[in-house]
Amino acid sequence: MKEIIAVVRPNKIARTRDILADLGFPGMNATKVLGRGKQKGIGNEVGFEVMDDIRLSGMTMKYVPKRLITLVVPDEDVPLVTGVIMKANRTGEHGDGRIYVCPIDEAIRIRTGERGDEVLR
Numbered sequence: 001m002k003e004i005i006a007v008v009r010p011n012k013i014a015r016t017r018d019i020l021a022d023l024g025f026p027g028m029n030a031t032k033v034l035g036r037g038k039q040k041g042i043g044n045e046v047g048f049e050v051m052d053d054i055r056l057s058g059m060t061m062k063y064v065p066k067r068l069i070t071l072v073v074p075d076e077d078v079p080l081v082t083g084v085i086m087k088a089n090r091t092g093e094h095g096d097g098r099i100y101v102c103p104i105d106e107a108i109r110i111r112t113g114e115r116g117d118e119v120l121r
Contacts, residue, residue: 001104001117002078006069007035008089008097013067016088020071025081028071034063037095064095072104074117 008016013030020028073081082099090096107119 003102005100031068033068
């Protein structure tokens with residue numbers, strides 16, 4: 001099992017959710033987050049000015065609203081799911097997001113006590 005963590009543009013979350021559900025991956029979590037990449041905030045996108053930890057210097061860092069998607073899939077489905085997320089979110093512009101794939105050692109369904117891949121079904 002692998003956890004797929006994707007940071008995407010807010011306006012792409014519904015399309016991503018719908019495509020994943022159509023492919024048989026309806027279970028996911030989505031959270032509103034603020035972040036920034038190498039560009040330290042994209043000037044043309046809506047952002048929020050947030051004070052840096054170094055308040056005395058008067059510096060601010062721009063954070064951009066994003067959506068954080070997480071879902072757990074069987075190992076063999078990772079290429080399909082990451083490919084779909086990339087296709088649904090790629091604009092070719094800075095700020096399209098990132099995808100991270102992490103190993104999952106164990107999964108347990110609380111209601112039944114099932115473990116492993118059965119939890120994903």
